[in-house]
Amino acid sequence: MSVYRLLISCPDTHGLVAIVSQFILEYNGNIKEAHHHLDEQNQHFFMRIEIESNSISCSLDEFKEAFSVLAERCNMAWKLSDATQLKRILIMGSSASHCVADLLHRDHEDELEGEIIGVLSNHSKLSKLASWYDVAFKKVSISQDTQEADKVKMMQAVDSFNPDVIVLARYMQIIPEEMCAEYNGRIINIHHSFLPSFVGANPYARAAERGVKLIGATCHYVTANLDEGPIIEQDVVRVDHGDSADDMKKMGQDVEKITLAKGLKYHLEDRVLTCNNKTIVFS
Amino acid sequence: MSVYRLLISCPDTHGLVAIVSQFILEYNGNIKEAHHHLDEQNQHFFMRIEIESNSISCSLDEFKEAFSVLAERCNMAWKLSDATQLKRILIMGSSASHCVADLLHRDHEDELEGEIIGVLSNHSKLSKLASWYDVAFKKVSISQDTQEADKVKMMQAVDSFNPDVIVLARYMQIIPEEMCAEYNGRIINIHHSFLPSFVGANPYARAAERGVKLIGATCHYVTANLDEGPIIEQDVVRVDHGDSADDMKKMGQDVEKITLAKGLKYHLEDRVLTCNNKTIVFS
Amino acid sequence: MSVYRLLISCPDTHGLVAIVSQFILEYNGNIKEAHHHLDEQNQHFFMRIEIESNSISCSLDEFKEAFSVLAERCNMAWKLSDATQLKRILIMGSSASHCVADLLHRDHEDELEGEIIGVLSNHSKLSKLASWYDVAFKKVSISQDTQEADKVKMMQAVDSFNPDVIVLARYMQIIPEEMCAEYNGRIINIHHSFLPSFVGANPYARAAERGVKLIGATCHYVTANLDEGPIIEQDVVRVDHGDSADDMKKMGQDVEKITLAKGLKYHLEDRVLTCNNKTIVFS
Amino acid sequence: MSVYRLLISCPDTHGLVAIVSQFILEYNGNIKEAHHHLDEQNQHFFMRIEIESNSISCSLDEFKEAFSVLAERCNMAWKLSDATQLKRILIMGSSASHCVADLLHRDHEDELEGEIIGVLSNHSKLSKLASWYDVAFKKVSISQDTQEADKVKMMQAVDSFNPDVIVLARYMQIIPEEMCAEYNGRIINIHHSFLPSFVGANPYARAAERGVKLIGATCHYVTANLDEGPIIEQDVVRVDHGDSADDMKKMGQDVEKITLAKGLKYHLEDRVLTCNNKTIVFS
Structure with missing residues (x-):
C-alpha cells in the first residue's frame, strides 16, 4: 500500500x-x-x-x-x-569500509526506502566497493595545507549529486558550517561512542583506558557543533577486561553499522522530527 | 497535568x-x-x-x-x-516473594498509577511482607484433594477485594476458566521464561539443560489457555556455561521483577489494547 | 604476539x-x-x-x-x-545474501581468524557476490526429485574444498547425517529464531502471529537433529505491534548477521568446547 | 560444595x-x-x-x-x-530507598553471599525499612555548616560496624579521602548515569536535556576522585522522546538496583581485581 x-x-x-x-x-x-x-x-x-x-x-x-x-x-x-518517491542518498566515507559496505548491501537488497546515488570520499579505498555495487564514486582529497579550498571542492561535489540526505559513514572530517546550514536536518553522522561519553577523537582507546563495561555508537544529525547534534539512535554492546582497544574497535563497528542503518531508516521513513537539540522519533 | x-x-x-x-x-x-x-x-x-x-x-x-x-x-x-482515579490492584502470590516485594515497594514509593489493595496467597509466607507495607493479606489454601472447592473460595476472596486488575506474581496455580472470563483482560501473569520457549513448569531447569545463552521472562494477560495469552512485555538476560539452573533462577528473578513491573505499568496507564491474541502497546 | x-x-x-x-x-x-x-x-x-x-x-x-x-x-x-594457521572456512548459502555478504566483507577486511575459501550454494544468486570478493563459487542444485543424488554431489563438492569449518549462512537445506558425522563440531548454522522458540520453518511469521516482543537468532553446531545442536550464541532485538512479519524478517537479519559472526569468531579462536548438547564458551 | x-x-x-x-x-x-x-x-x-x-x-x-x-x-x-565466611555489608543511604529496599530483600531471601549488618544514613527515612528487615539503623546527619565534624562522626559510626564492604546505595554525600583510603577497594557506589556520561549531579535531567536514547547506571569502587573509580558493572535501558526527566529517573532506578546488585555480587564472590583504574571481573 x-x-x-x-x-x-x-x-x-x-x-x-x-x-x-x-x-x-x-x-x-x-x-x-x-x-x-x-x-x-x-x-x-x-x-x-x-x-x-x-x-x-x-x-x-x-x-x-x-x-x-x-x-x-x-x-x-x-x-x-x-513514500514511493525514494530519497537520494549520498554516502561520504573515508578509509573505513564497514558502514559503507553495509549500507551498499542494504541498498542492493532493496532494503532501504531510498537509493544510494553516490559515494564521496577523501580516499580511494572505497572506490572498488562502490563500483562493485554500480554506484558512482568521487574522490575529493582533503589536505591539511589546502583544507579550505579542498572543502569548497568537496561541497561542490556534494551539490553535484543533488542529494536528499547525506550519510557520514565514518567520514572523519569536520563539515563546514555553511554545508551544515545548507543541508540542515539532512546530514546524518555515526559517532563511534555512546555520546556524550568520549566526545571527539579515539573513543575506543579512551573507553578501554577508562575501563567501561559497555561501548556504543550514536547516530545523530550534524550541526555546526561537533558531536553535539540531535541524537536519532544509540546502541551499546558489552565488553570486558579481556577486550583491548583494538577488540573494542572491532566490536564497536558492528554497533556502528546497525545503529547507523536504524537511524537512516527512521530518517528515510520520515519518522524523525527535531525539537531544539532533541529528536522525536515516531517508530 | x-x-x-x-x-x-x-x-x-x-x-x-x-x-x-x-x-x-x-x-x-x-x-x-x-x-x-x-x-x-x-x-x-x-x-x-x-x-x-x-x-x-x-x-x-x-x-x-x-x-x-x-x-x-x-x-x-x-x-x-x-488518570487520577487509581486502579485497585490485587496481587496473588505463593511462596516466592521477589515480585511481590518489588511491587509493594513501588506502591509504597507512589511509583505505580494504582494502589495495591491486597495480597492473596495460598501460603502464609507473604503475610509478614504485606503487613509491613500495611496491605491486607488473605490466605486461601489450595489442596490437591479439595482443589475445586478451594478455588471457589479463592474466587470469592478475589471478588471481595473488588479489584480493577489482578497480578499473578508467581502464583503458580491454574486460574479457573470462569475467573479468566470474569476478569478478561484484567489478569496479568509473569511467566518465568521467554515464551513460547519453555511453556509450562520448570523453565529454568529446562533452559539450563538446553544450554541457551539468554533466559527471559514474559508478562502476559491470562486466558483459559495456560501460557498462551496476549504478551504485554518480555525481556532477557545473558547467561553462560558457568551458570547452573539455580543461578539462572536467581538471575531470572530480576528479569521477572522488571518485566512484570513494566507490563503492569503499561496496563495501569491504559496503554494496552488487544487484537486477537496480540497486544498493541502504545508506549 | x-x-x-x-x-x-x-x-x-x-x-x-x-x-x-x-x-x-x-x-x-x-x-x-x-x-x-x-x-x-x-x-x-x-x-x-x-x-x-x-x-x-x-x-x-x-x-x-x-x-x-x-x-x-x-x-x-x-x-x-x-593461532597463526588460519582456518579454512566454507560458506554454504542459498538465495538470501545478508549473512554471506557480511562474512565476505569481514574476511576482506581481515577481521576473521580464518579465510573464506569458497561459497557453495544451491542457487546462482550468490555467485556475483563471491566473485566480487575473489572467492571461489560452486553451485550444486538440490531438486526435490533427485534430492539424494544431489546431496551426494553437494557432499563431494564440500569435501573438494577441504574445509576446517563449514558455515551454513541460511542454507535452508537439511544436512545429511553422514555429513553431520564427518564434520562433527565443525558445521555452524544460524537459525532465524531464538531457539527453542519457533523450531522449524517460517519463524518470523510465527513470531508475528504469536505477538512476541523480542525476536532473535541462534548460532549453533549442526547435528543430525534439526535445530537441536549445541547453542554457541544467541541474541534478540525488540519488536512491537507496528512490525509486520516482513519487518521482523528485516530486523531479524541484522541479528542473524551479528550472531553468526560472533559464534563463528568464538569457533575460529578455539573458544568453544561441547559437553553433551551444551557449549562452554571461554570468552 | x-x-x-x-x-x-x-x-x-x-x-x-x-x-x-x-x-x-x-x-x-x-x-x-x-x-x-x-x-x-x-x-x-x-x-x-x-x-x-x-x-x-x-x-x-x-x-x-x-x-x-x-x-x-x-x-x-x-x-x-x-566462601562460607559471609562478608559483613554496611549499607549507606540517604532518602532514596529503591536500592536499599532491593538489597535488604535480597539479604532476607539469602540471595547474597554476605550479610547486611547495618544501614547508615543522614536521613531518618530508611529507619523503618531497616527495622522491618531486622537490620540495625544508625543516623548521622551531615549539615552544610558542620560538615567536617559530622563526617568524622559518620566515619566513627562506619568503623563501629566493622564492615567488610560498604555499599553507597545513593548516599549522595562525598566520602572523605581518609575513609576512601581506609576502605580502599571495599566501598562500592552506584552512580545514576552511564559513566563517563553525566559525571556529577542530576544526570537524569541532563540526559533528558541532551536527548540520549539510552540511560544507564554505573557500579564502581569509590576513590578520592569523585565518579572516577574503577567500574565494576554498567547497564542501560532504552528511553524515548515521550520520557521526561522524571520518567527517566523512575526507569533508571530499576537499572540502578540491578546494576548495584550485580556489582556487589561480583565483589562478594571475590570475582573482582583491579589494575590501575580498571577492573578485571572473572565471571
Whole structure:
C-alpha cells in the first residue's frame, strides 16, 4: 500500500488533531497510522500521519497546496512526502569500509526506502566497493595545507549529486558550517561512542583506558557543533577486561553499522522530527 | 497535568481520526498525546488519546454519555478513564516473594498509577511482607484433594477485594476458566521464561539443560489457555556455561521483577489494547 | 604476539591444572590466558590455555607429540592449534545474501581468524557476490526429485574444498547425517529464531502471529537433529505491534548477521568446547 | 560444595600457573574453577582459583601461611577467603530507598553471599525499612555548616560496624579521602548515569536535556576522585522522546538496583581485581 507521509511541528493550540484530520477527511484521505506528541516544556506539538495515497481525491501537488493554507494559519513547519518517491542518498566515507559496505548491501537488497546515488570520499579505498555495487564514486582529497579550498571542492561535489540526505559513514572530517546550514536536518553522522561519553577523537582507546563495561555508537544529525547534534539512535554492546582497544574497535563497528542503518531508516521513513537539540522519533 | 485517557478499538472505516478528534474539539478538549494504529491484516483500527481533563467543558460522565452515541455508531469497543482515579490492584502470590516485594515497594514509593489493595496467597509466607507495607493479606489454601472447592473460595476472596486488575506474581496455580472470563483482560501473569520457549513448569531447569545463552521472562494477560495469552512485555538476560539452573533462577528473578513491573505499568496507564491474541502497546 | 591454543576436555581428576601447567613449564611455555571450568553435574573438566608460541622450546609437532602422552594418561580429548594457521572456512548459502555478504566483507577486511575459501550454494544468486570478493563459487542444485543424488554431489563438492569449518549462512537445506558425522563440531548454522522458540520453518511469521516482543537468532553446531545442536550464541532485538512479519524478517537479519559472526569468531579462536548438547564458551 | 577462593595479582613471570597449581596440588587441593588473565600493557598477571575446601589437607590458616611464602617470592598481592565466611555489608543511604529496599530483600531471601549488618544514613527515612528487615539503623546527619565534624562522626559510626564492604546505595554525600583510603577497594557506589556520561549531579535531567536514547547506571569502587573509580558493572535501558526527566529517573532506578546488585555480587564472590583504574571481573 503506497502512502503519503505528513510531518507537522507547530506551537500547541486547541483542536490541532481535529483540524488536520478534518482536512484530510475533506480530501477523502484514509489515515493508516498516526502519532501525536506534545512537548510540554516547549508547548510544541508534533504529528506524523500516514495517509493511503489512493484514497486522496486529488493530486499530491493540489493536496499540498491546499494544506499550505492551513499550515500557514497554524504556524506549522511541515513536510508532505510520497513514500514511493525514494530519497537520494549520498554516502561520504573515508578509509573505513564497514558502514559503507553495509549500507551498499542494504541498498542492493532493496532494503532501504531510498537509493544510494553516490559515494564521496577523501580516499580511494572505497572506490572498488562502490563500483562493485554500480554506484558512482568521487574522490575529493582533503589536505591539511589546502583544507579550505579542498572543502569548497568537496561541497561542490556534494551539490553535484543533488542529494536528499547525506550519510557520514565514518567520514572523519569536520563539515563546514555553511554545508551544515545548507543541508540542515539532512546530514546524518555515526559517532563511534555512546555520546556524550568520549566526545571527539579515539573513543575506543579512551573507553578501554577508562575501563567501561559497555561501548556504543550514536547516530545523530550534524550541526555546526561537533558531536553535539540531535541524537536519532544509540546502541551499546558489552565488553570486558579481556577486550583491548583494538577488540573494542572491532566490536564497536558492528554497533556502528546497525545503529547507523536504524537511524537512516527512521530518517528515510520520515519518522524523525527535531525539537531544539532533541529528536522525536515516531517508530 | 491530569488527563482523561480514551482507548478505542473498532473496524477500520473512513475518517475515524477526524470523527473522534472533532468530537473532542466540540467539547473543547485539548489532545496531549495520541496514537493511532491500523492492523492491516484484520482491518481493525486502534487509538489511544490523552485529553487534558480541565479542557473538557462538561463532566466526565456527560462526556462519556455523549461519546457512547458516537461509539455505537462506529461499532467501537472503548474505555474512557480518568488518570487520577487509581486502579485497585490485587496481587496473588505463593511462596516466592521477589515480585511481590518489588511491587509493594513501588506502591509504597507512589511509583505505580494504582494502589495495591491486597495480597492473596495460598501460603502464609507473604503475610509478614504485606503487613509491613500495611496491605491486607488473605490466605486461601489450595489442596490437591479439595482443589475445586478451594478455588471457589479463592474466587470469592478475589471478588471481595473488588479489584480493577489482578497480578499473578508467581502464583503458580491454574486460574479457573470462569475467573479468566470474569476478569478478561484484567489478569496479568509473569511467566518465568521467554515464551513460547519453555511453556509450562520448570523453565529454568529446562533452559539450563538446553544450554541457551539468554533466559527471559514474559508478562502476559491470562486466558483459559495456560501460557498462551496476549504478551504485554518480555525481556532477557545473558547467561553462560558457568551458570547452573539455580543461578539462572536467581538471575531470572530480576528479569521477572522488571518485566512484570513494566507490563503492569503499561496496563495501569491504559496503554494496552488487544487484537486477537496480540497486544498493541502504545508506549 | 602469536600463540598456541590448547583446548582440553576430560573427566575430572585431582591435580589437572597442575599437571598441565607443569607440562607447559617444562617446555618453557608462557601462559598468557587460561580458563578452567568444572561441569559438576557431569564431573567433566574443561580448559583453554593460550601459550606464547615463541616461549616454547621445541617445534609445535614435538610439543604435540609430547603432550599426547600426557593426554592419553588423563583420558583427555584435546586440540592444540597455532593461532597463526588460519582456518579454512566454507560458506554454504542459498538465495538470501545478508549473512554471506557480511562474512565476505569481514574476511576482506581481515577481521576473521580464518579465510573464506569458497561459497557453495544451491542457487546462482550468490555467485556475483563471491566473485566480487575473489572467492571461489560452486553451485550444486538440490531438486526435490533427485534430492539424494544431489546431496551426494553437494557432499563431494564440500569435501573438494577441504574445509576446517563449514558455515551454513541460511542454507535452508537439511544436512545429511553422514555429513553431520564427518564434520562433527565443525558445521555452524544460524537459525532465524531464538531457539527453542519457533523450531522449524517460517519463524518470523510465527513470531508475528504469536505477538512476541523480542525476536532473535541462534548460532549453533549442526547435528543430525534439526535445530537441536549445541547453542554457541544467541541474541534478540525488540519488536512491537507496528512490525509486520516482513519487518521482523528485516530486523531479524541484522541479528542473524551479528550472531553468526560472533559464534563463528568464538569457533575460529578455539573458544568453544561441547559437553553433551551444551557449549562452554571461554570468552 | 564449599570452596576457598584465591585471588592473585602480580608481575608476569614464567610459570606462574604451574607454580600456583603445583602448590595447591601439594596440599591435595582440587581446583573447581580457575581464570587467568595477562594484562599485556602492564605485564601484570591475574588469577582467581576456586578450590574445594574439603580437599585441602590442612587448616585454612596453615594453608595461608604456607602460601604467603610463595606469594612473597613472586611479589604477589593476594587474598585467600573461605566462601562460607559471609562478608559483613554496611549499607549507606540517604532518602532514596529503591536500592536499599532491593538489597535488604535480597539479604532476607539469602540471595547474597554476605550479610547486611547495618544501614547508615543522614536521613531518618530508611529507619523503618531497616527495622522491618531486622537490620540495625544508625543516623548521622551531615549539615552544610558542620560538615567536617559530622563526617568524622559518620566515619566513627562506619568503623563501629566493622564492615567488610560498604555499599553507597545513593548516599549522595562525598566520602572523605581518609575513609576512601581506609576502605580502599571495599566501598562500592552506584552512580545514576552511564559513566563517563553525566559525571556529577542530576544526570537524569541532563540526559533528558541532551536527548540520549539510552540511560544507564554505573557500579564502581569509590576513590578520592569523585565518579572516577574503577567500574565494576554498567547497564542501560532504552528511553524515548515521550520520557521526561522524571520518567527517566523512575526507569533508571530499576537499572540502578540491578546494576548495584550485580556489582556487589561480583565483589562478594571475590570475582573482582583491579589494575590501575580498571577492573578485571572473572565471571
